[in-house]
Amino acid sequence: IQNEYEVCILNTGLDMNKIIKPEISRHNANINYINRSVLFMVLNKSYPNIIKLNKSILRKSDVILTASYGIPRDLLKNNIRGKFVIFTRHGTGDGKFSFNKSLFEYDCVFIPSKKMYDQFREMSILDNLKNYLQIDYCKFDYLFYYPEKNLKNFNNNLPIILYNPHYNKKISSFYKDAENIVNAILESKKYNIILSPHPLVNKWHFFDRIKLHFPKSERLYKDWSSIHKVNFDYMKIADIYLGDVSSSIYEWLYFDKPMIFYNSHNIVWKNNPYYRFWNLGNIAANPEELLVYLDKSINISDSFAKIRKETKEYVFGDIDGKASYRTAAKLYNYLREKII
Known part of the structure; x- marks a missing residue:
């Protein structure tokens, strides 16, 4: 799209490093890549x-793109001023944290779906943003870049459950119920389970995580930090998604398979704008209910298939593998008009 300006990537994620480095090499991109993932853990x-x-790097930059909240304040605290800071976000979920008031601090905010645009408008967020860009959902492009390849995590043909709880203790099912959930599924002897929590469980709540004990089983595969957590590999092979409030719920729609949500905190979720995605599957409040819904998802016709399809079309529209290119072009043209 352009070769006038240097692009620098400052990475703080161990798992993301496993994707970013090969991608830069694959595209022979002229990018200054700085990996600070180990330092991030140490600090x-x-x-x-x-x-x-x-x-020094940040002060040389004209534009800073980030998916992290609070960065404009952190820059000011370090006397880094006059930068055009863009919030890219990393999903299109419904959680309350997705509509944080710190969005108003950014010079521009990416809005990656029609759904989120409508939510911003309903919540009177849109008019209070300094600037925004409506873009397509870029992450799905990854599925077009690489040929279909399926992992082989289990030596049997049982259905596979992807259990993908969130990291936030106040709303996640992981810290309170993961042991009971995993034990119940294994004791049923009907399913394999991939335990793959949000990457921040391992980064921010490591000591809480290691307090939990899971049995050794050929039908349980645990992943705390790998490339497969973030590149759709587990979604490709799983038959059912089990989770709570992750924005991955919407990404699962791409694969058109059943999902179940676990309500660990007695959330009154109906008509709650922060739990709209729970309309896409059954809600379990205990292991017994979960096993019933798992059996229904596998053995009975999928009653949520229609709403999942309609929601996917509403949220993402046409998915063609070219969203990243369109977004980069839109961003470049926008910045040319604004500042550079």
Whole structure:
């Protein structure tokens, strides 16, 4: 799209490093790649410290794109001023944190779906943003770049459950119920289970995670930090999605398979704007209910198939593998008009 300006990627994620480095090599891109993922872990996951230790890079930048909340404030605390800061976000979920008031601090906010645009408008967020860009959902492009390849995690033909709980203790099912959930599924002897929590469970709540104990079983595969957590590999092979509030719920729609949600906190979710995605599957409040819904999902006709299809079309529209290119072109033209 352009070769006038240097592009620099400052990465703080161990799992993302496994994707970013090969992608840069694959496309022979002229990118200054700086990997700070190990340093990020050592510094106790502190974005202010990362910013402090990379002031020289950030001060040279005209535009800073980030998927992290609070970055404009952290830049100001380090006396880094006059930068055009864009919030890219990394999903299109319904959780309350997706509509954080810190969005108003950014010079521009990406809105990656029709659904989120409508939500911003309904919540009176849209008119309070400094600027915004409506874009397509770029992450699905990854599925077009690489040929279909399926992992082989189990030595049997049982249905596979992808259990993908969130990291936030206040709303996640992981810390309170993961042991009971996994044990119940294994004791049923009907399913394999991939336990793949949000990557921040391992990064931010490591000591809480290691307090939990899961049995050894050929039907249980645990993944705390790998490339497969973030590149759709598990979604390709799983038959059922089990989760709570992750934005991955919407990404699962691409694969058109059943999903079940686990309500660990007695959430009154109906008509709650932050739990709209729970209309896409059954809601379990205990292991017994979960097993019933799992059996229904496998053995009985899928009563949520229609609403999943309609929601996918509403949220993402046509998915053609070219969203990243369109977004990059839109961003470049926007910045040419605005600042560079």
